[in-house]
Amino acid sequence: MSVGRFSARDWDSHPPLIAPDYKSTRQRGPGQPLVPLDGDLPEAAGPSFDAGTIDAVQADLTANARVNAEPIGERIVVAGRVLDEAGRGVPHTLVEVWQANAAGRYVHTRDQHDAPLDPNFLGAGHALTDADGRYAFRTIKPGAYPWGNHPNAWRPNHIHVSVIGPALATRLVTQMYFPGDPLLDADPIFLATPRAARPRLIAQFDWSLTEPGIALGYRFDVVLRGRDRTPPDAGHADG
Amino acid sequence: MADGGFPGQTPSQTVGPFFAYGLVPGQYGYPLPDPVGADLTGSDVAGPRIWLTGRVLDADGAPVDDALVEIWQADADGRLPTRAGLGGGNRPGFRGFGRCGTGTDPESRFVFRTVKPGAVAAGAAPHVSLVVFARGLLNHLFTRVYFADEAAANAADPVLAQVPADRRETLTAERQETPDGAVYRHDIRLQGPGETVFFDL
Structure with missing residues (x-):
């Protein structure tokens, strides 16, 4: 349903509420259909954040929890x-x-999971997008890990990403995966996503983001709901 | 591809079981500043204080102790915070947005301290909008909490009117007076008998 100026949640892009191969959904996904709502609702507005409330160091996960050394792993x-x-x-x-x-x-x-913690790495951070919607984090490439969903189940390498957007209606929590990961084809969370939309969850390796001598770069754009389809090169202001 | 050749919406994925140190680190004792907390009140926020608390229950009625609940609401006068004015950004005042995990309370409750909202429009009943996240939820769930002591307003609310009559009570919280103040208790049932109404909005 459309709320305010926001288009509907596109259920051809999002996973279903119950995906039996991902076991936890069986007991937690709602069984009743969602009740449609549209119109000009308070959910078409949302919280705002100012840069003054956000410390820039929290965008560098290789630095924001450092105790006495650099965290271990591939930057x-x-x-x-x-x-x-x-x-x-x-x-x-x-x-x-x-x-x-x-x-x-x-x-x-x-x-x-019986794998070592890193005293110099928390693995969490946050940032505000700039005036053009850009964000950037520096971090350590996450490792794969086993989980109990089915025999010999392993989650592919991933980073959890939460975005508020301009309204409660645009709220999104997703996961960013890495290109070429052989575990993707066996992951019931990734595979619960409609096939055509799965590539949007995979970051692209990007030389232009790579910091020479320091860190390889991955690009991950996040697309939120938004009804106004005016092409960006028409130069209209937001609204 | 959506209209105009741009990629469509980024798919939702579950928040998983380990969100606490990223999204509510202060509540769980991790060393990262909390951008959003569970107490929406401050000395400069006007209006009657309330507690909004409850559990998230699975299909067996078992409390979910790895859920995250977010709330969004108007202030006591029915005004929504905006960037331009009331409580936007880091300006003082009511921010209208809060977040609480269910993993630190001994009864697996979410516990918000806030003000009782006013109605956002003529004919609308006061309410709080909720978003529920958990392991096993591939998509977050939108729902609302209305107040049982606003029966006349609830009967006229245009959103409640779109909810099947026999399910409206799943959106209504009873008021309890306690030594700590007014408490609205509201359990969220993800699946099964008495399943809470969730919205496609």
């Missing part, structure tokens, strides 16, 4: 734009990321 840059469906940048919105370390271990106290 990477993950950067891109938050866009609406017309390709226009979403400015000044909050982007949050969290991930496993290079060994495939999360800092979260409930992660019991």
Whole structure:
């Protein structure tokens, strides 16, 4: 349904509420159909954030939890734009990321995977997009890890990405995967996504984002709901 | 590709079980600043204080202790925060947005401290908008909480009117007076008998 100036959630792009191969959905996905709502609702507005509330160091996950050394692993840059469906940048919105370390271990106290923690790596950070919707993080490439969904189940390398956008209606939490990962074809979370939309979850290796001698670069653009399809080269202001 | 040759919407993926140190680090004791917390009130926020609390329950009625709930609401006068004015960005005032995980309370509750919202428009009942995330939810869920002590307003609310009559009570929280103040208790049932109404909006 469309809410305010935002187009409908495109259910040809998003996974279903229950995907039986991803076991946790069986007990947690709603069984009743969603109740459609449209119109000019409060969900067409949302919280705003100013740069003054965000410390720039939180965009560098190789630095924001450093105790006495650099974190272990392959340094990477993950950067891109938050866009609406017309390709226009979403400015000044909050982007949050969290991930496993290079060994495939999360800092979260409930992660019991027998792989080492890194005392110099938390694996979480956040940033605001700039006026053109751009964001950039520096981090460590996350490792794969086993999980209990099915025998010999392994999650592909991924970074969790949360974006608020201009309204509650545009709220999105997703996962960014890496190109060429052989685990993608066996991951029930990735595979729950409609086939045509799966490539949008995979970052692209990008020489232009690579910092010579320091870090390889990956581009990941995030497209949020947005009804106005005016092409970006027409030069219209947001709205 | 969507209209105009641009890629379509980025697909949603589950928040997973380990979001706490990224999205609500302060609540869980991780060393990262919280951009968003569970207390929406401050000394400069006007209006009657309330607690909004409850559990997220799975198909068996078991509490989900790795869920994340976000809320968005108007202030006590029914005004939504905007970038241009009320509580936008880092200006003082009511920000209208909060976030709480269910993994730190002994009863697996989310617990928000906020003000009771006013109605955002004539004919609309006061409510809080909720977004629910959890392992096993490939998409976040939109729902709302209305207040049982606003029965007349609820009966006229145009959104509640779009909800099947026999499911409206899943969106209504009862008020309890406690030594700590007014508490609205609201459980969210993800699946099964009494399943909460979730919106496609």
